[in-house]
Amino acid sequence: MERYYRPEIETAPREEILKIQNEKIVKQVRHVYDHVEYYRKKMDEKGVKPEDIKSVEDIHKLPFLKKDDLRECYPYGLLAVDLKDCVRIQSTSGTTGKRVVAFYTQHDIDLWEECCARAIVAAGGTNEDVVQVCYGYGLFTGGAGLHGGAHKVGALTLPMSSGNTERQIQFMMDLNSTILCCTPSYAAFIAESLKERGYKPEDNRLKAGIFGAEPWTEEMRRSIEAGLGIKAYDIYGLTETSGPGVAFECSEQTGMHINEDHFYAEIIDPDTGEVLPEGEKGELVFTALDKEAFPLLRYRTRDICVLTRGKCSCGRTHVKMCKPMGRSDDMMIIRGVNVFPSQIETVLLNEGYSPNYMIYVDRKNNTDTLDIDVELSPEKFSDNIAEMQEMEKKLAAAMRTMLGIGPKIHLVAPKTIQRSEGKAVRVIDNRKLHD
Numbered sequence: 001m002e003r004y005y006r007p008e009i010e011t012a013p014r015e016e017i018l019k020i021q022n023e024k025i026v027k028q029v030r031h032v033y034d035h036v037e038y039y040r041k042k043m044d045e046k047g048v049k050p051e052d053i054k055s056v057e058d059i060h061k062l063p064f065l066k067k068d069d070l071r072e073c074y075p076y077g078l079l080a081v082d083l084k085d086c087v088r089i090q091s092t093s094g095t096t097g098k099r100v101v102a103f104y105t106q107h108d109i110d111l112w113e114e115c116c117a118r119a120i121v122a123a124g125g126t127n128e129d130v131v132q133v134c135y136g137y138g139l140f141t142g143g144a145g146l147h148g149g150a151h152k153v154g155a156l157t158l159p160m161s162s163g164n165t166e167r168q169i170q171f172m173m174d175l176n177s178t179i180l181c182c183t184p185s186y187a188a189f190i191a192e193s194l195k196e197r198g199y200k201p202e203d204n205r206l207k208a209g210i211f212g213a214e215p216w217t218e219e220m221r222r223s224i225e226a227g228l229g230i231k232a233y234d235i236y237g238l239t240e241t242s243g244p245g246v247a248f249e250c251s252e253q254t255g256m257h258i259n260e261d262h263f264y265a266e267i268i269d270p271d272t273g274e275v276l277p278e279g280e281k282g283e284l285v286f287t288a289l290d291k292e293a294f295p296l297l298r299y300r301t302r303d304i305c306v307l308t309r310g311k312c313s314c315g316r317t318h319v320k321m322c323k324p325m326g327r328s329d330d331m332m333i334i335r336g337v338n339v340f341p342s343q344i345e346t347v348l349l350n351e352g353y354s355p356n357y358m359i360y361v362d363r364k365n366n367t368d369t370l371d372i373d374v375e376l377s378p379e380k381f382s383d384n385i386a387e388m389q390e391m392e393k394k395l396a397a398a399m400r401t402m403l404g405i406g407p408k409i410h411l412v413a414p415k416t417i418q419r420s421e422g423k424a425v426r427v428i429d430n431r432k433l434h435d
């Protein structure tokens, strides 16, 4: 039977959620206008007053915020309460440039941890579980968020942080961890390390994993599920909106329910800023409805996504977002063709390769080049050169079918590509060096 952390909200009828959102947005816009000079100026420039926002229907009238605004306002420019009322600072991973910092009041921490608790319960978590948190602890929001969520659920929390895979495995086996929380790339590494030590998937007590903080494909999900003998759930979030838990997957595994009582989501055309109808692909934009310290309105995530509002078998009524297809700035334009790293991952896993790869983009003689190093598993590795070349050719052809352009494949020996313990770095674009 499906369980919920807060059933009255998670399964509330649409009208009830809308009512909550409408009440919250009116207050929130007033709060931001009164306390954040930077945003007040943006609203004034656009000719919007707080009284123009009477419900979430009016949100589209508000100006956007982008990562550049956050950098410009670093560190205190978007703070909406007195610093003495804040209890925490967290920071982004800095995947795409200079880090930004976010502030939290105790209310904001509670709200965030509750979102993570909802995700843990959706993955089957109860107070009888042992939750092994191997997201990084510290400024990164992964560790703190899931840790707080696990406490709220009353689970036994193992605050491992990332790295030291040997110790992760020892504690997982000795202390009977039942739920694993980390990035999908680290989960794949843990599965591989268990196998190397002679463990079979049924030897561990894990039943579920809550994996996020980076894009991962359905093929990767199946590979991790088989490797660990678990059901793998996706979780999404970003520091700017609090951290992981903004959206989470339920047992249906067909997208992540957005915690709509706290976050209002829109999909926009990234070029024109126009709001797109449900079901269309575009950039995901969030408005925090009741955060106090760092309440971003219409924050552009740069994540490319689709929202859908169909009925879900889990009974939750909140809107679902698909797996983000990567950020708009992850997209590589190679010889005029749009390529996402996730497409490359899909082909690799479908062709029976490991999820250990590196993508190199460069420009030679005014032509873009795409090279992919693909690590072989010990079973696939051979010193028969002709055989290896045949495999490279076959993989390159499969890539060409998926991407529309042909990469150069380099099969490399087992264990030669560095494993990731946090967010994986899989693309090196050397063209930027020449620009």
Ligand code: ADP
Binding pocket: 091, 092, 093, 094, 095, 096, 141, 211, 212, 213, 214, 215, 216, 234, 235, 236, 237, 238, 239, 240, 301, 303, 323, 324, 326, 327
């Ligand atoms: P940074 O922007 O420095 O990476 P964060 O650590 O706050 O900072 O990361 C947030 C970003 O991580 C999101 O905007 C999104 O691109 C990515 N992300 C988080 N969870 C997921 C997920 N489940 N699937 C795909 N991407 C994700």
Ligand code: ZN
Binding pocket: 250, 251, 252, 257, 312, 313, 314, 315, 316
């Ligand atoms: Zn559901």
